[in-house]
Amino acid sequence: MIQGFIRTLVGAAVVAAFAGSAVAQDSKVADELAKYREALADGNPADLLEVKGAALWAEKRGPKNASLEQCDFGLGPGKLEGAYAQLPRYFKDTGKVMDVESRLVHCMVTLQGFKQEDVTKQWFSRPGTESEIEALVTFIGAKSNGMPINVPAAHPEEKKMYQIGEYVFYRRSGPQDFSCAICHGQDGKRIRLQELGNLTTKEGAGTAMKTWPSYRVSQGAVWTMERRLIDCMRQARFPEPKYLSDSIVALQVYLQKNATGTVMETPGIKR
Amino acid sequence: MAANPMKIRANNKDGVTEVKVLISHEMETGQRKDASGAIVPAWFITELTAKHNERVVLGAEFGTAVSKNPYLAFRFKGGAKGDKIVVSWKDNKGETRTDEAAIA
Amino acid sequence: MNNQRRTVLKSGSGAALLGILAAAGIITPGMALADWNKAAFEAKSMADTLKALGAGSPADSKDVQVTGPDIAENGAVVPVGVSSTLPNVTMVAILIEKNPNALAASFTLPEGTEANVQTRVKMGQTSNVYALVKSDGKFFMATKEIKVTLGGCGG
Amino acid sequence: MKKFVFAAVCTALAQTALAQEKTPSGKAVAKNPVSAEAEQVFRNSFRPDNPKYWMSRIEQDDAMRLCGQYKDNPPAAVRQKIELAQKATIRYPVDGKLMGNWKEGEKIAAHGRGGHIGFIQPDAPMTPRGGNCYACHQLAAKEVAYGTIGPSLHHFGKLRGNSDDIVKYAYDKIYNSNAFNACTNMPRFGLHNWLTPEEITHVVAFLMDPESPVNKD
Numbered sequence: 001m002i003q004g005f006i007r008t009l010v011g012a013a014v015v016a017a018f019a020g021s022a023v024a025q026d027s028k029v030a031d032e033l034a035k036y037r038e039a040l041a042d043g044n045p046a047d048l049l050e051v052k053g054a055a056l057w058a059e060k061r062g063p064k065n066a067s068l069e070q071c072d073f074g075l076g077p078g079k080l081e082g083a084y085a086q087l088p089r090y091f092k093d094t095g096k097v098m099d100v101e102s103r104l105v106h107c108m109v110t111l112q113g114f115k116q117e118d119v120t121k122q123w124f125s126r127p128g129t130e131s132e133i134e135a136l137v138t139f140i141g142a143k144s145n146g147m148p149i150n151v152p153a154a155h156p157e158e159k160k161m162y163q164i165g166e167y168v169f170y171r172r173s174g175p176q177d178f179s180c181a182i183c184h185g186q187d188g189k190r191i192r193l194q195e196l197g198n199l200t201t202k203e204g205a206g207t208a209m210k211t212w213p214s215y216r217v218s219q220g221a222v223w224t225m226e227r228r229l230i231d232c233m234r235q236a237r238f239p240e241p242k243y244l245s246d247s248i249v250a251l252q253v254y255l256q257k258n259a260t261g262t263v264m265e266t267p268g269i270k271r
Numbered sequence: 272m273a274a275n276p277m278k279i280r281a282n283n284k285d286g287v288t289e290v291k292v293l294i295s296h297e298m299e300t301g302q303r304k305d306a307s308g309a310i311v312p313a314w315f316i317t318e319l320t321a322k323h324n325e326r327v328v329l330g331a332e333f334g335t336a337v338s339k340n341p342y343l344a345f346r347f348k349g350g351a352k353g354d355k356i357v358v359s360w361k362d363n364k365g366e367t368r369t370d371e372a373a374i375a
Numbered sequence: 376m377n378n379q380r381r382t383v384l385k386s387g388s389g390a391a392l393l394g395i396l397a398a399a400g401i402i403t404p405g406m407a408l409a410d411w412n413k414a415a416f417e418a419k420s421m422a423d424t425l426k427a428l429g430a431g432s433p434a435d436s437k438d439v440q441v442t443g444p445d446i447a448e449n450g451a452v453v454p455v456g457v458s459s460t461l462p463n464v465t466m467v468a469i470l471i472e473k474n475p476n477a478l479a480a481s482f483t484l485p486e487g488t489e490a491n492v493q494t495r496v497k498m499g500q501t502s503n504v505y506a507l508v509k510s511d512g513k514f515f516m517a518t519k520e521i522k523v524t525l526g527g528c529g530g
Numbered sequence: 531m532k533k534f535v536f537a538a539v540c541t542a543l544a545q546t547a548l549a550q551e552k553t554p555s556g557k558a559v560a561k562n563p564v565s566a567e568a569e570q571v572f573r574n575s576f577r578p579d580n581p582k583y584w585m586s587r588i589e590q591d592d593a594m595r596l597c598g599q600y601k602d603n604p605p606a607a608v609r610q611k612i613e614l615a616q617k618a619t620i621r622y623p624v625d626g627k628l629m630g631n632w633k634e635g636e637k638i639a640a641h642g643r644g645g646h647i648g649f650i651q652p653d654a655p656m657t658p659r660g661g662n663c664y665a666c667h668q669l670a671a672k673e674v675a676y677g678t679i680g681p682s683l684h685h686f687g688k689l690r691g692n693s694d695d696i697v698k699y700a701y702d703k704i705y706n707s708n709a710f711n712a713c714t715n716m717p718r719f720g721l722h723n724w725l726t727p728e729e730i731t732h733v734v735a736f737l738m739d740p741e742s743p744v745n746k747d
Contacts, residue, residue, distance in 0.1 A: 039454035045340035167568035
């Protein structure tokens with residue numbers, strides 16, 4: 001908004017001079033940030049959690065003393081390769097569209113006999129308290145590494161969830177007038193120094209979705225997509241949606257469909 | 272809780288072995304407060320050694336400023352494909368862990 | 376406050392002695408490891424830390440480098456390392472001036488290990504980061520400022 | 531006369547704002563076919579034991595509802611309706627002074643916390659709420675970690691001078707951004723009492739004061 005105004009006021013020369021120095025500084029910052037991110041990429045602590053997740057997956061546990069190896073993420077019992085990249089999806093056995101975490105919890109309840117409230121108590125880690133769900137989702141996600149996201153949302157229930165997700169994406173409220181679209185509805189923007197994908201496009205949604213679950217250095221933990229989205233709501237100063245609630249699953253259908261075709265690079269590591 | 276295994280990678284190229292270690296540890300500073308406002312006691316790795324076969328190739332001492340889930344990379348002359356790299360750490364609670372990997 | 380400082384200084388000289396013993400080869404690296412240098416890690420200022428490490432006032436050297444990016448997107452994980460082309464380097468350390476305790480990590484390098492160590496550290500704020508190197512029994516140092524930026528939506 | 535000039539400046543500013551921020555595409559946005567059900571799904575996504583005060587955060591006023599419905603790109607008539615209604619909400623400090631203390635404004639601009647609720651990571655009670663201006667805007671040159679969701683405000687006052695009209699424009703825009711540009715990304719800081727009128731005057735000073743780092747370097 002200023003730029004148009006400046007030109008009429010002070011002339012283009014000043015603008016050019018100012019823009020020149022700002023650009024030089026910005027590109028130096030961008031170079032060093034790229035170095036920072038590159039230095040982190042080799043040595044992702046999420047790899048440690050993935051190993052833990054693999055062990056939890058195969059371990060006989062719970063009242064039914066069963067492993068999760070027969071859990072069906074949509075491609076058949078125990079078939080994990082590419083499953084994460086094709087979620088959320090509609091499941092006949094529950095009559096619901098489920099994301100990776102709702103499905104995982106469903107399996108922990110039905111196959112292993114855990115109570116849902118018990119297994120979801122620690123759905124995310126806190127310092128000193130690890131989360132089994134985070135480890136399992138990191139492991140399951142890694143099984144889709146290198147595979148394209150594919151959520152066409154063709155089933156009527158999936159299509160409806162896509163539309164609900166889109167509605168929530170643009171829905172404004174709270175004391176800062178926020179919606180997802182405020183930060184994630186335009187190309188080429190950043191918040192502080194962090195690039196913001198335009199999540200309404202394939203490119204933006206793809207860049208965002210392909211790296212989850214992701215180790216967040218600012219949090220010292222792997223975040224799942226549920227954790228990511230619920231925290232977005234917190235940052236928007238909303239109350240927290242419940243873990244596994246439909247609006248969080250719906251947002252994922254919206255984002256994954258927009259990202260469809262993008263190759264997964266998971267687990268990721270970021271600020 | 273038993274400590275999770277480390278991830279150790281060792282690669283020999285042109286007679287130099289590069290070792291990269293990723294360790295699962297809280298590295299609690301002793302300055303953070305929990306939700307109730309109480310100080311969370313310091314809990315961090317203090318010492319680490321890396322050995323090639325039986326020979327020490329690196330000794331390290333850490334303070335609380337080393338990041339959570341510590342990462343370490345170093346290089347030494349020698350080492351052959353298949354040789355063992357053994358890394359051990361000890362923390363201020365006396366907990367220890369040792370893992371190994373073969374040089375690739 | 377003053378009392379506390381005196382204690383640190385006192386135990387600092389003890390550690391310096393240990394350092395000398397280690398340097399003289401009286402204790403082996405393995406043994407030295409068994410005795411974490413409490414005084415050095417608990418010292419607050421740069422000067423006290425250097426003293427506790429037995430490093431005195433090291434000379435600046437262009438043959439020592441703090442490696443890693445100049446900007447950290449988050450202070451909880453800052454990739455940083457030390458490298459040096461000086462001969463017979465037996466010890467390297469990373470110090471962060473504005474952290475509550477300056478010393479982040481120190482490394483003993485047996486013969487054959489290169490003076491090139493990378494790790495990741497926490498930084499409370501933008502600060503000078505120092506690489507300390509012991510070469511042929513003498514200490515050298517290099518510094519660079521690493522900027523810790525605020526990020527994300529929370530500021 | 532003065533009023534007239536001010537109005538003209540405002541219109542000009544508002545128009546450049548439109549041009550720079552979200553360009554109306556003129557395309558009609560189809561209403562989300564499941565919006566009634568979606569609203570219900572959204573509302574059912576919260577714990578029933580959330581305090582009432584927390585749940586008030588998901589209520590919408592007309593502006594919010596219309597912006598959502600039109601995906602932040604309302605047709606001209608709706609846009610005008612929103613802007614007029616929002617203009618009428620602007621309130622001023624009792625003493626009428628719109629230029630506060632730039633040093634206070636600098637702190638508010640850099641501070642991004644406050645007002646977080648919930649069970650996972652709420653702010654401690656009484657945490658001051660910041661303007662978080664750097665999240666979206668470049669301001670003082672020394673702060674390299676600035677966002678670009680909004681335009682650069684570096685040299686804001688230096689380029690414009692600090693006439694009463696410009697000062698009032700800055701105050702009004704921070705108080706209620708939607709009075710100038712319906713469905714802009716910028717929060718309505720005054721309307722929601724996120725910042726008090728006095729705090730807004732400090733941010734205005736941070737933008738305008740010749741001594742402010744915004745207008746140096």
